[in-house]
């Protein structure tokens with residue numbers, strides 16, 4: 001932080017205004033305002049491509065205490081559209097830090113605001129829903145009603161097709177650690193770095209493919225399994241990925257999806273998705289596994305969800321399937337399992353960057369599915 005405080009304002013589309021001081025870059029940014037309840041992992045949050053076009057409010061009051069390091073990025077840049085905090089660290093301190101969070105935000109041109117009553121703001125979002133917003137400082141400041149107009153002119157998250165804006169331009173391979181046991185084609189809709197890391201640790205060579213890849217690109221990898229990543233935007237717009245998923249299911253290739261990948265598998269199976277009021281973003285969200293009755297505490301970041309009831313069985317074009325997991329807080333769908341093709345998915349983040357490792361076993365389940373399919377094919 002520099003010594004001088006520059007005025008900044010957070011403007012919501014319903015006319016609610018929060019005044020604070022500029023944090024990170026100065027200027028204007030527009031996006032959907034959402035809150036994240038993680039008490040840790042702000043660097044991973046900021047660099048998660050699923051937050052593209054979202055202004056993130058951190059409910060943890062003190063942010064930036066451990067600065068910014070060169071190891072924890074989940075992608076090659078900060079993706080959030082803007083950042084809202086209460087009390088930014090004045091003296092960051094950590095042995096791995098190479099700069100402050102404020103410096104990282106400035107370097108990457110990310111407009112933020114500090115000194116906000118993030119508790120009041122979060123209660124407002126919980127009640128009225130995630131909505132469009134803008135942060136304005138420096139030359140971008142103008143009379144409030146003009147700022148509200150600018151926010152109202154910005155695009156909504158519902159209907160936003162964003163995977164193409166965050167995906168890799170070219171395919172790349174992340175080699176397995178130790179012996180290569182399996183090859184996976186991972187469709188990058190906004191993949192986080194920790195996902196290939198989790199797979200490679202289990203002897204999987206990961207071929208990360210652009211979102212526009214077709215079935216031939218996937219088959220060219222000669223994969224033992226296909227992975228559908230997390231990603232930003234409205235799953236309803238993902239016609240290409242949904243169609244591709246159907247092609248993969250037809251071939252009975254083992255398939256595992258996370259978050260956006262869960263929504264895409266669900267849509268491929270004939271379920272619909274809807275926009276939640278304020279979504280799930282945090283690192284302690286309880287999920288119940290219907291089959292075992294066990295609860296996992298999970299890392300999450302989503303604003304859309306699949307329609308469905310806990311434990312519901314349904315017929316899909318690929319045979320019987322069920323809602324395998326649901327959220328213990330609000331009963332929303334948190335996972336799917338196909339019973340006649342080797343495919344499953346979860347709405348949460350087993351790669352947990354940041355977050356608890358309760359769900360890491362799901363990567364083992366994916367490997368088991370590939371093993372079983374491989375044994376069958378021999």
Ligand SMILES: NC(=O)CC[C@H](N)C(=O)O
Nearest residue numbers: 230231259260302303304
């Ligand atoms: N992390 C994700 O994959 C998010 C999925 C989707 N964009 C949502 O908001 O629900």
